[in-house]
Amino acid sequence: MKLFGFRGGVHPHARKERTEQLPIIRLPLPRRLYVPLQQHIGEPAVAQVRPGQPVKRGELIGGSVEWLSAPVHAPADGTVVEVSEFASPHPAALPVTTAVIEVSAHQTPWRVPAEDPFGLSPAELALRIRQAGIVGMGGATFPSAVKLDLARQHGVDTLIINGGECEPYLTCDDRLMRERGQQIVTGVALMLRCLEARRALILVEDNKEEALATLRTLCREQPQITTLSVPTRYPQGSQKQMIQSVLGREIPAGGHATDLGVVMHNVATAYAVYEALVDGKPLVSRIVTVGGGAVPRPANLEVPLGTLVEELLAYCGLEGEAYERLLVGGPMMGQWLPHPRVPVIKGSSGIIALSEAETRVEMPRPCIRCSRCVEVCPSGLLPLELAKRIRKEQFAAASELGLSDCIACGSCAYVCPAKIPLVQYFHYGKGQLQARRVQEKKLDNTADLAATKAQRLAEIEAQKAAAAQARKREAEARARQQAAEKAAAHEAEPCARTEGD
Amino acid sequence: MAHTLLSGPHTLAPTSVSRTMLAVMLALLPATLWGLYLFGWPALYLFVITLLAALACEVLCLALAGKPLHLNLLDGSALLTGWLLAMSLPPWAPWWIGVLGSLIAIGVGKQVFGGIGYNLFNPAMVARVALLVSFPLPMTLWTAPAPLGSAGAPDWLEGLAITFGGATVDAFSGASLLGSVKTEFTLGRELAEILPQGVNTQQLLLGSHHGSLGETSALLVALGGIALIARGVIRWTVPFAMLGTVALLALLFNLIDAGRYPGVDYHLLSGGLMLAALFIATDPVTSPNTTAGQLLFGAGCGALVYLIRTWGGYPEGVAFAVLLMNALVPLIDHYLKPRIYGRDRGGRPLPVVRETAP
Ligand code: SF4
Ligand code: SF4
Numbered sequence: 001m002k003l004f005g006f007r008g009g010v011h012p013h014a015r016k017e018r019t020e021q022l023p024i025i026r027l028p029l030p031r032r033l034y035v036p037l038q039q040h041i042g043e044p045a046v047a048q049v050r051p052g053q054p055v056k057r058g059e060l061i062g063g064s065v066e067w068l069s070a071p072v073h074a075p076a077d078g079t080v081v082e083v084s085e086f087a088s089p090h091p092a093a094l095p096v097t098t099a100v101i102e103v104s105a106h107q108t109p110w111r112v113p114a115e116d117p118f119g120l121s122p123a124e125l126a127l128r129i130r131q132a133g134i135v136g137m138g139g140a141t142f143p144s145a146v147k148l149d150l151a152r153q154h155g156v157d158t159l160i161i162n163g164g165e166c167e168p169y170l171t172c173d174d175r176l177m178r179e180r181g182q183q184i185v186t187g188v189a190l191m192l193r194c195l196e197a198r199r200a201l202i203l204v205e206d207n208k209e210e211a212l213a214t215l216r217t218l219c220r221e222q223p224q225i226t227t228l229s230v231p232t233r234y235p236q237g238s239q240k241q242m243i244q245s246v247l248g249r250e251i252p253a254g255g256h257a258t259d260l261g262v263v264m265h266n267v268a269t270a271y272a273v274y275e276a277l278v279d280g281k282p283l284v285s286r287i288v289t290v291g292g293g294a295v296p297r298p299a300n301l302e303v304p305l306g307t308l309v310e311e312l313l314a315y316c317g318l319e320g321e322a323y324e325r326l327l328v329g330g331p332m333m334g335q336w337l338p339h340p341r342v343p344v345i346k347g348s349s350g351i352i353a354l355s356e357a358e359t360r361v362e363m364p365r366p367c368i369r370c371s372r373c374v375e376v377c378p379s380g381l382l383p384l385e386l387a388k389r390i391r392k393e394q395f396a397a398a399s400e401l402g403l404s405d406c407i408a409c410g411s412c413a414y415v416c417p418a419k420i421p422l423v424q425y426f427h428y429g430k431g432q433l434q435a436r437r438v439q440e441k442k443l444d445n446t447a448d449l450a451a452t453k454a455q456r457l458a459e460i461e462a463q464k465a466a467a468a469q470a471r472k473r474e475a476e477a478r479a480r481q482q483a484a485e486k487a488a489a490h491e492a493e494p495c496a497r498t499e500g501d
Numbered sequence: 502m503a504h505t506l507l508s509g510p511h512t513l514a515p516t517s518v519s520r521t522m523l524a525v526m527l528a529l530l531p532a533t534l535w536g537l538y539l540f541g542w543p544a545l546y547l548f549v550i551t552l553l554a555a556l557a558c559e560v561l562c563l564a565l566a567g568k569p570l571h572l573n574l575l576d577g578s579a580l581l582t583g584w585l586l587a588m589s590l591p592p593w594a595p596w597w598i599g600v601l602g603s604l605i606a607i608g609v610g611k612q613v614f615g616g617i618g619y620n621l622f623n624p625a626m627v628a629r630v631a632l633l634v635s636f637p638l639p640m641t642l643w644t645a646p647a648p649l650g651s652a653g654a655p656d657w658l659e660g661l662a663i664t665f666g667g668a669t670v671d672a673f674s675g676a677s678l679l680g681s682v683k684t685e686f687t688l689g690r691e692l693a694e695i696l697p698q699g700v701n702t703q704q705l706l707l708g709s710h711h712g713s714l715g716e717t718s719a720l721l722v723a724l725g726g727i728a729l730i731a732r733g734v735i736r737w738t739v740p741f742a743m744l745g746t747v748a749l750l751a752l753l754f755n756l757i758d759a760g761r762y763p764g765v766d767y768h769l770l771s772g773g774l775m776l777a778a779l780f781i782a783t784d785p786v787t788s789p790n791t792t793a794g795q796l797l798f799g800a801g802c803g804a805l806v807y808l809i810r811t812w813g814g815y816p817e818g819v820a821f822a823v824l825l826m827n828a829l830v831p832l833i834d835h836y837l838k839p840r841i842y843g844r845d846r847g848g849r850p851l852p853v854v855r856e857t858a859p
Contacts (some may be wrong), residue, residue, distance in 0.1 A: 007842070012512055108637035168512060240842060247827045253843035253850035260854075331511040354511065363572060365518050366618040372516075375736075375792075380839040382790060402848070410510035418518040418618075424508045 001201075001228060004248030006241040008378035009233040010132040010411045012168050012332060014207065018298045019171040019291050024179055026076035026127075027315060031074055033101045034086050034304030035061065037128045039345040041142045042068035043386050049080045049099060057108060058282050060449055061099050062319040070143040070346075071133040075304035078103040089342040090308070091335050098343070100305065101210045110281055117190055117277035122152065125194035125277070131277030133283045133346075137268035138162060138237060141347035144269055150256075151195055159197050160246060160264040163204040164237035165213065167330025172287040173267050175300045177204065178213035180271060183278075185218045187270035188225055190277055192402035195263065200225045201246055202267070205232040234332060235397065239264045241378050253405060268349075290316045293355030294323035303344050304316050309351050310340035323353035334496075365418040370386045373412035373422060375459055379405050383412035383422050390429040395436065398429050406430075518617075522577030524734045526584060527613075528725035529780065531544045535721050536714030539646040540812070542660025544592035545715060547599050550664070553737065554603035555583025563611035566648035569712040578617050582606050585781060588715030589773055590632075593644040593726060596664050598636065602628040610818070623787045626820045631663075633820070643677045643711035679712045679772045683816040684764065691760040705770035717770070726779025735783040738792055741779040742799025743806075746767060750807040762811065777819040787827045794837040801826045 002092050038044035045062025049055060055074040062072035078101040084096035117125065130145030151159075161184075179182060188200050202219070204212045206229045215227045228246065235241055240251055242264060249260055257263055268287065275281045284305055291298040296317030302313060309328070313319075327334040346349070373383035379464040381402050389398035406426050413422040537545050559579035563570055586602050609631075610624030611617065633640045647654035649840025655663055676684065685695040704710050706720040715722060728733045745769050756763035768774065773781075782788060782802050789798050802822045840846050 010514070012510075013512070057650075075741055148651050170619075193632050218718060244842075250843045250851055253841070254849065255843070255853060327511055331508050331509065334508075334511065335510070354513075355770075359511070360513075362513075362517060365572070365576065366616065368518055368618050369788075369790070370521070371790040371795075374790045374839065376838075377747070379842040381841060382791070382838060400848075402844075405841050405843065408508075410508075414510045415514050415516065417514075417521050419513065419517065421508070423510070427508050 001226065001246075003228065003230060003245055005231065006236075006244040006378055007235075007380065008376045009235060009241070010376050010412060010414050011232070012234055014232070015291075016167045016171050016174070016207075019169070019300055020174055020208075022171075022175070022300050024172075024175050024287055024300045027304070027307065027312065029107070029304060030311050031103055032076055032081075032092060032307060032308075033078070033103060033304060034098050034346060035072060035075065035101060035174040035306035036086065036088055036096045036343060037062040037072050038088075038096045038099045039072060039141060039305070039347065040070040042066065042070070042139070042146075045069060046049075047097065047099065049083065050333060051080055053080045054078070054386055055080055055101060058110070058284060061101075062265075064133075064143075068146055069141060070135050070145070071131065071219060071282075072286050073133055073282040074099075074101060075306055076101065076103045077379050078108050079086070079244060087339075087342045089337060089345060089348060091338065091340060093338050099380075100431050110279060112278075112321055113280040118193065122194050122276075124197055125190060126152065126278055129194065129273055131273070131282070134269060134272045134276060135283070135346050136266055136345065137349070138271060139347045139349050141345075144265065144273070147263060147265070148191070148194055151197075151258055153257035154261070155263040156195055156258055157198050157262045158247075158263075159192055159195055159200040160262055161186070161200055161202040161267055161270055162237055162239075162242055163202055163208070163215070163267040164242060165208070165289065166205060166232065166234040166236040166375055167332050167334070167350070169352050170289045170330050171291075172209050172289045172300050172349055174208045176271055176287055177208065177267055178214055179215040181211075181218045183227060183274040184267050184270045185215065186278065187272070187274035189222060190273055191265065191270060192224055197263075197451045197484070201235075202227045203230050203242055203246065204228070205230055205236060207232045235378060235407070237405055238378070238409060240407065248305070249495040257369040283346060286344070286346060286348065286457050287343060288312065289350040289352075292323065292327075292352040293351065293358045294318060294353040294368065305345060306343045308340065309337065309342055309344060312344065312351055313340055313353060318353055324356045324359045325354045327352040327354065332414065348417065362419040364419055367416075367418050367420060370417060372417065374424070376411040376415050377412065378409060380410075381406055383416075385426045387420060387422050387428070388424045390432075393432075395432050399433055399455065401485050403429050411414035411491045465476050512802070518576045518578070521734055522655055524729065524732065525780065526577065526581055528729045528734075529584060529588070529722075530725075532713060532718055532721035532725055532776075536588070536592065536717050539648050540592035540644060540714065541649045541654045541656045543644075543649055543655060543663040545615065546664040547588045547590065547592060547594055547596065548595050548714070551587035551599035551603050552580060552583040554585070554600040555579050555607055555623070558607040559612075560603050562608060562616075566612070566616070567579050568616070573616070576617065579607055582611065582624045585715075585776075586628050586777060589629050591640060591643050591781070592714055593642070593663055594639050598632060598639055598706050603719075605858055617771045618786055620786060621779055621830070622824055623784050626827075627783060628822050629794050630824060633815075641676070641680065643680070646712055646717070675769075677716070677772065678705075678767075679810065680816040683810075686761070692763055693760060702766050702770065704854075705766070707850055713773065715780075716771070719775045722775045722779060726775070729779070735779070735785075736792075736795065737738050738795035739783045739788055739799040739802075739803045740778040742796045743782055743803040744774070746800045746803025747774060747807050751805065754811070765796050770811070772810070772817045773819045777802070777806075777823055781819075782826070787830060789830050789833045789837065791834075791837050791839050794833045797833055797837065798830065801829065 043066035045064050051059045057077050059074045061074050064071045080099055081102045082100040085095035087093035090098045126148050135141040192200050212229055219225045219227050221465040228352050230245055246407050272283050288301050288303045290312050298318050326337040328337055367384050386401055408423055410423045554577055563573050583603050586606050606624040606628035610627035611620045614620040707718055707741035730737050748765045751768040755764045789795050806818045843846045
């Protein structure tokens with residue numbers, strides 16, 4: 001199949017060498033798990049458990065009430081000791097409702113479902129995927145079932161599976177593809193069935209030769225599934241860029257992949273679908289790369305969700321906060337963590353502890369207009385001009401230059417020789433625009449309310465006037481009737497009939 | 502700035518403004534050393550003076566503006582401006598030409614606009630043009646090469662006399678190739694009479710002719726520029742468009758009348774064209790943002806160079822050409838923006854067309 005490639009992009013140092021050869025190992029169950037009820041984009045799940053209540057592995061502890069949401073399950077047998085606010089993996093460690101589970105010593109084994117998932121109807125498959133709490137595992141955490149639903153409604157033709165893993169340091173998807181390729185391929189086949197789509201394309205960057213070879217061999221028996229090798233380049237894993245790479249087509253601004261008849265899911269999501277439908281495991285664990293220069297023994301770990309980051313770090317030989325900067329996700333789009341007492345959640349693909357040498361922070365300098373940022377921007381924007389506008393608080397001008405089309409990939413800031421924190425400007429600008437929109441809406445609402453009130457007043461006035469008129473008419477009518485009656489008393493009937501009309 | 506940590510990327514390319522400037526200076530080094538060898542002590546004095554004056558002026562301006570010294574001085578931009586200016590001056594010019602040039606370059610060309618990144622015009626070219634217009638005589642006295650240690654070349658003491666004492670050096674002075682050809686043309690003579698042997702390409706490549714440090718060896722300048730392109734410090738666009746346009750025009754007119762219009766090699770290798778195309782027009786601050794814009798800008802520079810050299814009032818048009826095009830950069834940047842992903846050139850969303858695969 002011919003590839004088209006995408007515009008822009010960068011080649012950050014991959015730094016995958018320390019973990020790419022390490023097989024996935026299972027992290028021993030910690031004593032306590034901190035399971036947040038919001039591990040996805042959308043509405044938080046609603047707690048289904050009370051403190052003191054025993055739970056079984058895989059039991060529902062947070063139910064999704066809304067459509068755009070995902071349920072949360074107990075990652076281990078144990079007792080719920082608390083349901084309260086706890087720090088989440090977020091730059092400000094925002095507290096979210098979290099179920100704290102005291103893990104018991106004895107764990108019941110999984111019960112494999114008896115029926116063949118390929119015998120299920122597409123709608124039933126979608127329902128089970130929803131019930132398993134599966135979300136986008138690449139870090140986006142969009143509820144997968146919702147994505148599948150939307151794709152089914154649009155009659156999607158092609159399923160693209162993202163095995164790019166273009167972020168530096170991360171090797172969890174690479175290992176997953178090498179070690180559990182069969183499960184991934186089965187998961188993809190199930191997703192295809194659920195979507196009733198024609199074909200699936202698994203895209204893997206060409207720096208993961210073994211993963212490519214493994215999947216290619218496995219896909220031989222699956223005529224609908226093709227593995228494609230794509231050149232290694234960041235941000236390959238971004239949906240827009242990956243679709244451009246394969247189809248040579250762009251998602252229209254404001255549109256969705258489904259507009260092109262395409263839907264994209266991550267390889268780890270396909271694996272989660274396999275686990276849910278074949279092994280009967282809802283999403284309660286994930287593979288996490290623990291890496292970075294500050295980690296003595298980096299690893300690819302299979303981690304129960306809710307395990308604290310500090311336990312992962314300790315397992316890999318890093319005690320306390322002996323690092324310069326801690327990240328969840330990759331260094332390009334990942335988030336800074338203020339401290340490691342936050343749990344691993346469904347979207348945590350990597351825990352990266354950077355050493356001082358890896359975080360050389362330089363003071364931002366004035367822009368020298370070198371246009372490197374323009375060259376690398378995959379969205380075709382002018383990052384230097386955007387930043388200039390935002391610095392001057394000219395948000396409308398920035399918006400005209402396409403601020404909303406920025407995917408925050410950070411390619412521009414990566415190459416900037418003046419070390420200008422461009423992405424930070426863009427986040428700020430987008431936030432300001434959003435705030436303004438809310439404000440405007442409020443004003444609009446107020447205006448609406450005022451208009452409604454005026455209308456209501458007018459209506460009341462009109463009614464009053466009408467009532468007055470009616471009263472007047474009635475009074476007149478009565479007067480006439482009386483007159484008529486008086487007249488009738490003197491003469492004959494016909495007048496009364498006329499009055500009666 | 503703790504909040505810098507909040508958003509990625511958390512890894513940055515190993516580039517910086519000072520490293521970029523350093524790379525450019527390294528690329529200039531071979532041509533500079535060769536030029537200093539060819540023109541000896543007076544050239545070295547002028548070179549050092551110009552650089553020091555540029556630094557001094559930068560310090561002064563920063564101090565007046567209350568900006569931190571170390572960061573801004575260490576970025577190397579003032580040094581590079583001084584360097585480029587020195588490479589475009591007559592090598593035996595008196596000291597005050599270098600000092601005045603640096604003052605104009607840094608003070609008027611750069612700091613008045615707000616310092617690095619804010620200037621509209623290339624500072625070195627602003628100074629060069631200002632000097633040429635104000636002091637035409639010392640600015641057009643080009644020295645013949647007198648390599649260090651060769652017979653008749655001034656020693657270090659005589660060099661001091663030339664640079665600081667205003668000693669006359671008529672024996673070595675003359676017009677540059679472009680200058681003499683232009684003068685002869687105005688007298689109505691044909692190229693074959695002016696240069697009976699034709700253009701000496703080898704001499705132009707190696708630099709053993711009248712000219713500035715940056716005009717001497719087109720070959721060394723070109724090699725430095727190619728190294729910069731190969732290392733990704735500058736882009737190919739501006740040099741390609743500028744040299745290509747000059748070459749194309751030279752070829753065209755040479756075909757029309759070879760007696761009136763010298764050929765491609767003469768135009769590409771003489772004067773400051775090579776230095777300007779690779780090191781001056783490529784100045785990031787004063788060139789456009791996009792590939793299309795850069796190609797247009799380069800082509801404009803090239804066309805203006807050819808126009809001025811052939812029909813203008815000055816023998817050499819590089820500095821004027823670059824400055825004129827600098828003035829157009831905001832306009833070019835306004836009209837030649839990249840197309841945004843998912844939108845057409847007018848900014849409207851692309852039409853929705855469903856994938857119809859085989
Ligand atoms: S402007 Fe946005 S989309 Fe473009 S490179 Fe920068 S972060 Fe990426
Ligand atoms: S990369 Fe940085 S210095 Fe270069 S133009 Fe963009 S913002 Fe300016």
